[in-house]
Amino acid sequence: MRHLPPLSAVRVFEAAARHENFTSAAAELGMTQAAVSYQIKSLEQRLGAPLFRREKKRVVLTDAGRRAGAQVSHAFDGLDAAFAGIRAEGSALLTVSTSTTFANTWFAWRLGSFQMAHPDMAVRLHTSDAVTDFAADDVDCAVRSGLGVWPGLISERLVPIDFTPMCSPQFLARHGGGLTPDDVHHLPVIGPEDPWWPVWLAGAGSTPPGPPRRGVRLDSQALEGNAAIAGQGIALLTPFFWRNDLESGRLVRPFAHVATQGFAYWLVYPEHRRLVPKIRQFRDWLLREIAGDFADTMARTEPRC
Incomplete structure (x- = not known):
């Protein structure tokens, strides 16, 4: 012994x-x-x-x-x-956990640039809306939504989660080409059970404030946004994720008002792994890419009032 x-x-x-x-x-x-x-x-x-x-x-x-x-x-x-052989094998694979929305509306479009900058590192996306358990799951880092406080984890803020109604140009034209917040109560709504609908309606001055009662119910903002593009209704979406669709005209913002509850997307990883090279490389790339995209979003997502 x-x-x-x-x-x-x-x-x-x-x-x-x-x-x-x-x-x-x-x-x-x-x-x-x-x-x-x-x-x-x-x-x-x-x-x-x-x-x-x-x-x-x-x-x-x-x-x-x-x-x-x-x-x-x-x-x-x-x-x-x-442990050199095991370490070399581990450094060649980065596993990132992220929500369905973040994966489909951002990572899928940008992750290739990280792969090109680090050709010796494979990246595996673990897509799930469940919160990652770093003690049990084989995950290096994660993108989470929330207020940014998770014991034992370093949290770095990526983008705020704000929201405003969006729809297709055709949907807007079918409903007169111009809307007021009170009109939302009478429109086909995508995700009517979303608890942020009452928040946005109240902030926009709708009376009486409250969630719309009818519409398509889907599991994620990624699906809701695509349903809105298809003209199935009006959806409550985050402008950052839909900037390309807004710029191309697949989506429009009928209202200027944008609401928030103080939530954001965060990059998180265990404190004791903050110096792991592959995590540092991914963190530096992600913060740089997000900062550029967010600044670009502010200039490209003006509402069509």
């Missing part, structure tokens, strides 16, 4: 001994200097011997620390070699 100290502390000691500097070790491990100091102190207490000598503005390895540091570093080299 091996009597090993906690491997988390050993890992911190190896980095600190190699650099002989707590600040450099903290930067390498993505920790604070205080956390490194705490781990070293805990290890020293467990071993009953000092590993570093604290001097003015620096730390110096003791003789025991220097002997242990060399052996631990060699052991870590062996571990690194043992």
Whole structure:
């Protein structure tokens, strides 16, 4: 039976001994200097011997620390070699979980540019409206909708979730070519059970506010938008996702009012994996692409009032 100290502390000691500097070790491990100091102190207490000598503005390895540091570093080299093949295989595949709407209205159009920029990395989209369990699912990162607070995860805001009614030009023409918010109560509506209908109607000044009662019921905004393009009714959609259809004239916005409940889409990934290269590469690409698309959307999705 091996009597090993906690491997988390050993890992911190190896980095600190190699650099002989707590600040450099903290930067390498993505920790604070205080956390490194705490781990070293805990290890020293467990071993009953000092590993570093604290001097003015620096730390110096003791003789025991220097002997242990060399052996631990060699052991870590062996571990690194043992897992190299598995790590190389894992780095070649990035698995991203996302909702049906985000996958169909954005990822499907843009993911090819990431693949071209990283030809050695395969990308697998896991499309589901269920919330990813990073502890159980084989997923590297995810795009989630919500308020951005998930314990244990880093959340980076992508785009706000706002919404306004949209329909096809033909549908608008069949209903007089111009609408008021009160007209929505009497129109065929796609997704009438959507809880954001009352929010938009109230904000637009409709009286009495309330959800429309009739229309097609579908499972996602991606399906609702396509049904609206087909002229089946008026749908409550997010302009960012439908900017190309608005620009091409497949969809129109009859109203200027856009509502929001403060929700957004977020890129999320576990805190302990924030330095994984493939996640960092995907994160940098996604934030850059989203920022460009969002700025473009603001200029291209003006309503047809």
